Amino acid sequence: MAYFDHGPLVIGDLIVPTPVVQGGMGIGVSLSGLAAAVANEGGLGVLSAASVGMVNRKNTPGGNIEALRGEIRRAREKTAGALGVNIMVALSDFGDMVKTSVEEGIDIIFAGAGLPLNLPAFVKKGCKTKLAPIVSSARAVKTISKWWREKYDYIPDAVVVEGPMAGGHLGFRKEQIDDPAYRLENLVPQVIEAIRPLEEQVGRKIPVIAAGGIFTGADIRRFLHLGASAVQMATRFVATDECDADIAFKQAYVDCKKEDIGIIESPVGMPGRAIVNRFLHEAKQGTRRPKACPFHCISTCTRETSPYCISMALINACKGKLDNGFAFIGANGYKVKEIVPVKKLFETLEQEYRQSGGNAEEEET
Ligand SMILES: Cc1cc2nc3c(=O)[nH]c(=O)nc-3n(C[C@H](O)[C@H](O)[C@H](O)COP(=O)(O)O)c2cc1C
Structure with a gap:
C-alpha cells in the first residue's frame, strides 16, 4: 500500500x-x-x-x-x-x-x-x-x-x-x-x-x-x-x-473554530498550541494549581510554580474529560x-x- x-x-x-x-x-x-x-x-x-x-x-x-x-x-x-x-x-x-x-x-x-x-x-x-x-x-x-x-x-x-x-x-x-x-x-x-x-x-x-x-x-x-x-x-x-x-476529544476538533485556537505557556517551559477552553482560563487565573506531584514526569516542571499538572490535564482531555484538561491542536485544526x-x-x-x-x-x- x-x-x-x-x-x-x-x-x-x-x-x-x-x-x-x-x-x-x-x-x-x-x-x-x-x-x-x-x-x-x-x-x-x-x-x-x-x-x-x-x-x-x-x-x-x-x-x-x-x-x-x-x-x-x-x-x-x-x-x-x-x-x-x-x-x-x-x-x-x-x-x-x-x-x-x-x-x-x-x-x-x-x-x-x-x-x-x-x-x-x-x-x-x-x-x-x-x-x-x-x-x-x-x-x-x-x-x-x-x-x-x-x-x-x-x-x-x-x-x-x-x-x-x-x-x-x-x-x-x-x-x-x-x-x-x-x-x-x-x-x-x-x-x-x-x-x-x-x-x-x-x-x-x-x-x-x-x-x-x-x-x-x-x-x-x-x-x-x-x-x-x-x-x-x-x-x-x-x-x-x-x-x-476519546470521541469527545475528536469532537472538540470538529467543533473548534479558528478563534478557539491559541498559544499557551506550558508548565514544561515551552509555548504550546491548544484549544483554549475554560480549564486553561482558570489555570491562568491560578485556580488549577497541582496539589501533589508524585511522579515528576517532566524534568523541567516544578509543582510549586506550575499553574496546573500538565500530565493530568492532557490525560483527562484524552479520556474525554475536557472540563479538567485541554487538547493540543495544530494551527489548521479548525479545518x-x-x-x-x-x-x-x-x-x-x-x-x-x-x-x-x-x-x-x-x-x-
Ligand atoms: C494532540 C497533540 C499532541 C502532541 N503531542 C506531541 C508529543 O507528545 N511529542 C511531540 O514531539 N510532539 C507532539 N505533538 C506534535 C506533533 O507530533 C506534530 O509534529 C505536529 O503537531 C505537526 O503539526 P500538525 O499537527 O499541524 O500536523 C502533538 C500534537 C498534537 C496535535
Missing part, C-alpha cells in the same frame, strides 16, 4: 512506502490503534511515550515502561508496516523509554521538545532502531549532529523539522511564532542545506521530514517539492476512527470537519495531492 507518486521515505534500510509520518501525540492520543492504522496504509505510525502509563492509571516509572512495551507489542500485532515511538526529551524517564523501545525492536525513535543530545547513549552500536531528532531550526540540527558525532560517532538517521504551525509544544519563542521568517517553508530549505555537508561526509541521504500545519494533499505536494523526503502530520490524524483518544477512518483520510489526501499537480508552488498554507 502506497499513496502519492513521490516514492518511499527511505531511512537507511527502513522503507516507508507512503511518505507520511504520523506525528506522535501525547498523552495517549497516538498509541497502537492509530499508529498501526497509519502503518497499514504504508505510512510511518508513531506511538507517543509520554506518561503512557497514565492511560491505565500506572504513572509510575515502572508503569510507564510496562505500558509502552504493551503498546508497541499491540501495534506490532496489528501491522507489519513501519512503526516509531515519539519520546520527549523533557520526560524524566527519557532514557528508559528509549531503551525499552529499542528492546522491543521499534523501527525509529523521534525525540524532540528539547535537544536530544544524549539520545545515542541509550542505543548499542549496530542496533536496527533509527534515531531522528525533531528540530525547529538549522542551528539545532547542526548542534545535535556535531554533538552526536563527537560524543557517540553517530549521525542522525533522519531529521524532523517542525515549524510554528504545529500542535503541542513549540520550539519557538512566543514572538517568533507569527514571524514570517520562521515559516516552515523557510525552515525546510535551511535544514536541508545544513544537513548537506553531513550527507556528503557519510555518503548517504539523511531524509528531512517537514512538520507543522501540513493539512491537505496540496500541502504534502508543496513540501515534497521543496525538497522534504516526507511530511509529518498529526492534527489531521486526530479526527480518525482509529485515533486512540477539521468530520471524523473518518484512516484509510479514507489517506484516500482524500491522495485525491487532493493529485488535484494539486502542476501548481504546487503557488498553493497557500
